[in-house]
Amino acid sequence: MSSDIVLEAIRLERYFRVGRETITVLAGLDLSLARRQRTAIMGASGCGKTTLLHLAAGMDTPSAGSVRLVGQDLNQLSEPDLTHLRARRIGLVFQDFNLIDSLTAAENIRLPLWLNRQREDAEHFASLIDTLAISPLLDRMPSALSGGEKQRIAIARALVHQPDLILADEPTGSLDEATAERVLALFDQVITQSQSALLMVTHNREAASLCDQQLTLRNGLLQPVA
Ligand SMILES: Nc1ncnc2c1ncn2[C@@H]1O[C@H](COP(=O)(O)OP(=O)(O)O)[C@@H](O)[C@H]1O
Numbered sequence: 729m730s731s732d733i734v735l736e737a738i739r740l741e742r743y744f745r746v747g748r749e750t751i752t753v754l755a756g757l758d759l760s761l762a763r764r765q766r767t768a769i770m771g772a773s774g775c776g777k778t779t780l781l782h783l784a785a786g787m788d789t790p791s792a793g794s795v796r797l798v799g800q801d802l803n804q805l806s807e808p809d810l811t812h813l814r815a816r817r818i819g820l821v822f823q824d825f826n827l828i829d830s831l832t833a834a835e836n837i838r839l840p841l842w843l844n845r846q847r848e849d850a851e852h853f854a855s856l857i858d859t860l861a862i863s864p865l866l867d868r869m870p871s872a873l874s875g876g877e878k879q880r881i882a883i884a885r886a887l888v889h890q891p892d893l894i895l896a897d898e899p900t901g902s903l904d905e906a907t908a909e910r911v912l913a914l915f916d917q918v919i920t921q922s923q924s925a926l927l928m929v930t931h932n933r934e935a936a937s938l939c940d941q942q943l944t945l946r947n948g949l950l951q952p953v954a
């Protein structure tokens with residue numbers, strides 16, 4: 729396999745058992761993301777976009793098929809190895825932000841660096857704070873932040889360690905248009921610096937059009953946007 733591939737999903741399936749029923753959310757989809765490639769995923773609410781991102785991040789286990797991250801099959805890794813690989817390689821902007829309530833905004837942002845015992849790149853850190861305009865928020869607790877402020881902190885946390893794969897679940901959903909544009913430009917900056925790939929769920933056609941490919945998730949499979 730080419731070393732240029734960051735993420736590969738192979739015949740990925742995910743179903744959920746609810747009582748006697750089985751809901752098929754992902755029905756054997758294939759996806760391959762190369763370095764510097766930006767992919768937008770669109771699709772109706774409930775079609776499985778978040779499920780796909782969680783599987784790509786190794787936070788959920790496929791019902792069948794596999795996910796390979798920088799050439800490693802996530803199913804084959806021990807729990808500590810998976811945790812380590814995920815922390816180092818992935819930056820994930822959760823749909824509901826997932827900030828840690830007991831940490832300040834700045835501590836939340838630096839969390840990936842601590843987990844990875846990674847040195848802070850002062851220039852990169854300053855650039856994130858500046859672009860996201862979050863300098864006045866750094867000492868606040870998450871409970872004292874608005875939705876859009878939390879989203880910007882979550883974006884900084886996802887980018888602080890210069891991940892190989894940026895997974896973003898509607899990352900501009902709580903932001904105004906100008907801020908959303910800055911966030912997309914910031915993704916581009918990190919992608920160029922770190923040779924990362926981006927997989928972004930969005931309902932915003934304009935944001936999607938800035939990506940290299942646009943895919944729709946429908947009936948558990950990905951297809952190019954018509
Ligand atoms: N843990 C779970 N148990 C049962 N059903 C689930 C679970 N997680 C997700 N689902 C279902 O899977 C479908 C896809 O959910 P999701 O991936 O969150 O959709 P999207 O992000 O596209 O809105 C939904 O019908 C949802 O109810």
Ligand SMILES: [Mg+2]
Pocket residue numbers: 777778779823897
């Ligand atoms: Mg979702």
